[in-house]
Amino acid sequence: MARAGITADRLVAAAAELADEVGFENVTLSALARHFGVKDASLYSHVRNLQDLRTRLALHAGGELIDRIAAVVAGRAGKDALAAFAGAYREYALQHPGRYVATQIRIDQDLIAGSPAMRRTAEITYGMLRAYGLEEPDLTDAVRLLRSTFHGYCALESSGAFGAPRAVQVSWDKAIDALHVTLEHWPREEKSSV
Secondary structure, three states: OOOOOHHHHHHHHHHHHHHHHHHHHOHHHHHHHHHOOOOOOHHHHOOOOHHHHHHHHHHHHHHHHHHHHHHOOOOHHHHHHHHHHHHHHHHHHHOOOHHHHHHOOOOOOHHOOOOOHHHHHHHHHHHHOOOOOOOOOOOHHHHHHHHHHHHHHHHHHHOOOOOOEEEEEHHHHHHHHHHHHHHOOOOOOOOOOO
């Protein structure tokens, strides 16, 4: 029987807060049970196991992230959209470090396909890139470039790895400028004539 007041959604929300406080890798069912003042076993009526909880947290955080991105990208195109997208991504990563790490875990493709937030992420990201005239397979390559650039920058910034005296924001702005130029001059793949 489920304990009154505990739901899967409340567990995920508490896990999100805990992830930001202590790190995603330290989110455990035991820690959440302590938070709710219950035994570990009582949580299993809401989540199957720790992996299920972490997957739910990843989908939850991904939804939060794309909501922020969608709000700032709406009505924009080109460099303006790219800068807004990138800024919202970076802000989320720095404000919610544990949740952000959750967005980087590998999730089963069936779960991604069934997630409205993940479909929305693809729609918004690919829509922004289509404004640069990109089509598949170049779209996938461009998404990978953006994700790896944003993630790498955010991971290095959050760990304090940028030690040079130049302002981190200035370097970020230059990176967005460089990405914009790259997207405008994308080396498009030749279409097959078969």
